[in-house]
Amino acid sequence: NKVVISTTDGFIIPCAPDMFSLYGIRNLGSALAVWQKQFGTIFHLLSEEKRKNFPEDFVKLLGFTIYNAKKYAGNQPWELAKAHYHYALQIPAEIMGCVPEDVRNVIPAEVLAQPIGGTAIMHTHNTLTGMSQKYHVPMWKVPAEENLGDDVNTVMGSRRVFEATLDKYTEFSKDLLSRIERLG
Numbered sequence: 001n002k003v004v005i006s007t008t009d010g011f012i013i014p015c016a017p018d019m020f021s022l023y024g025i026r027n028l029g030s031a032l033a034v035w036q037k038q039f040g041t042i043f044h045l046l047s048e049e050k051r052k053n054f055p056e057d058f059v060k061l062l063g064f065t066i067y068n069a070k071k072y073a074g075n076q077p078w079e080l081a082k083a084h085y086h087y088a089l090q091i092p093a094e095i096m097g098c099v100p101e102d103v104r105n106v107i108p109a110e111v112l113a114q115p116i117g118g119t120a121i122m123h124t125h126n127t128l129t130g131m132s133q134k135y136h137v138p139m140w141k142v143p144a145e146e147n148l149g150d151d152v153n154t155v156m157g158s159r160r161v162f163e164a165t166l167d168k169y170t171e172f173s174k175d176l177l178s179r180i181e182r183l184g
Helices: 002-006 019-045 082-088 091-098 128-135 139-144 149-157 159-181
Strands: 010-015 060-066
Touching: 010 019, 010 139, 010 159, 019 082, 019 091, 060 091, 060 159, 128 139, 128 149, 128 159, 139 149, 139 159, 149 159
Parallel strands: 010 060
Antiparallel strands: none
16 A cells, blocks of 8 residues: 555545444554655655656645445535434544645645535445446446346336436536646
8 A cells, every 4th residue: 555655646535434434544644744754765865767767756645535425415525324423523634733744735625625526425325335336337227227137126227316326426526626737
C-alpha cells in the first residue's frame, strides 16, 4: 500500500458511516505522515537521473466518499439514518485532524468537508450491485440486458431505480474530476 499510495498523484478515502472508518482515517493519517518523511528522505538520496522516475510531490488527498449508507430523509444534510449520520458527520473533522496538512492542501477545506459527489452514491444500492455483477454491466444497463431469466420481474419492477444510477455516478464522477483537476 505504501508504494502505491505514495507514488500516485491523488487518492480518495472510501468510508462506511461507522467507527471503523474513523479508526481507518486515524491509522491512514499516521501512516501518511511516516510515509511522507520516508518518501522525502529517499527522494533526496536518489541521483538526479533516478529522481526522474518518481513524482516530485507526495500524494494528495482528493476527498472521501461515504457508501452503503442507510437513507433517512429527516437527517440533513446527507439524509442518513441516525446511527450512520452520527459517524458520517465526524469524518471531515477526523480527516482534518489526522491527515497531514500538506497531503490535503490541494483541495480547499470546505470542499474536503463534503463527500465526493455529495449524496449521489452515498446511499445503499441494496441488490442493484449484485445484479450488476451478475450480468457484468453497469447498474444502469441491467434493465437493457436481453436474458434476465428469473430476474426479469425483479429488474423491470425497479427499472427506474437501476437507470437512475447513471445520473448518480455521473454526478460523482464530475465532482471527482473537478478535484483531480486541482492536482495540476
